[in-house]
Amino acid sequence: MAAAMAAEVPGWKELDEGRTGLYDLGLVGALPGGVGFGNTSVRTGGGEFLISGTATGGKRALGADGYCVVSAFDIEKNRVESYGPVKASAESMSHGAVYLACPSARSVIHIHSRKIFDAMLRDAYPRTPAEALYGTPEMARAIIACVKEQGASRGLIVMAGHDEGVIAYGESVKEALDLVLELYRKYN
Numbered sequence: 001m002a003a004a005m006a007a008e009v010p011g012w013k014e015l016d017e018g019r020t021g022l023y024d025l026g027l028v029g030a031l032p033g034g035v036g037f038g039n040t041s042v043r044t045g046g047g048e049f050l051i052s053g054t055a056t057g058g059k060r061a062l063g064a065d066g067y068c069v070v071s072a073f074d075i076e077k078n079r080v081e082s083y084g085p086v087k088a089s090a091e092s093m094s095h096g097a098v099y100l101a102c103p104s105a106r107s108v109i110h111i112h113s114r115k116i117f118d119a120m121l122r123d124a125y126p127r128t129p130a131e132a133l134y135g136t137p138e139m140a141r142a143i144i145a146c147v148k149e150q151g152a153s154r155g156l157i158v159m160a161g162h163d164e165g166v167i168a169y170g171e172s173v174k175e176a177l178d179l180v181l182e183l184y185r186k187y188n
């Protein structure tokens, strides 16, 4: 049932293939110690979304077993509820914050890149403050503020308090992926 779950979500296949491409570019992956970084999600309806699970960063191709559905989240309590073959990571909250702030956003992609991160800070892209750290209510609130300020259904955010962290979101999986690939071409 779980494997079929992701496969039934419109856009999932494109998201999963796109994620493999991001892995090959080193934008999603795992550190030498095994800690994964980067994740990809697609909205399944309302506030729910399908997202690559925690500890999946090291795998090149995830397939349906690498995704779970976040069914609810509470920013103030810093709590995420998910179901599926893998668990949702703490970073899921960042995706939820974008979906909450931008009803027309359908896909969120979080990548890590030294080069892109440094260049985006230098070039004054929209950012979350350095005091807002990874996986905290402050980060989620900062993302909401940043997305609302931009007021568009697509955008890019550099997470100043989460080293190397960047978020892209768009009205479709393709749009979010294209934003990341444009950044990669621009700064590599």
Ligand SMILES: [Zn+2]
Residues within 6 Å of the ligand: 037, 038, 091, 110, 111, 112, 162, 165
């Ligand atoms: Zn991250």
